[in-house]
Amino acid sequence: MNILYFLIGTSVIMALLFLAAFFWALKNGQHDDMYTPAVRMLFDDDKPEEEKAEVKE
Numbered sequence: 377m378n379i380l381y382f383l384i385g386t387s388v389i390m391a392l393l394f395l396a397a398f399f400w401a402l403k404n405g406q407h408d409d410m411y412t413p414a415v416r417m418l419f420d421d422d423k424p425e426e427e428k429a430e431v432k433e
Contacts, residue, residue, distance in 0.1 A: 401407065
């Protein structure tokens with residue numbers, strides 16, 4: 377029965393830590409940009425520097 381109290385206490389502490397981490401992320405602007413990640417795959421990548429140098433020559 378003692379192990380049950382330990383497991384419940386540990387799970388509550390872990391849940392509070394995850395909740396604190398979530399609020400910390402919100403406070404620091406982690407979830408401000410909701411649009412860009414969805415369309416980032418549609419953007420063209422720049423050519424690597426080596427290819428740009430070859431094209432100039």
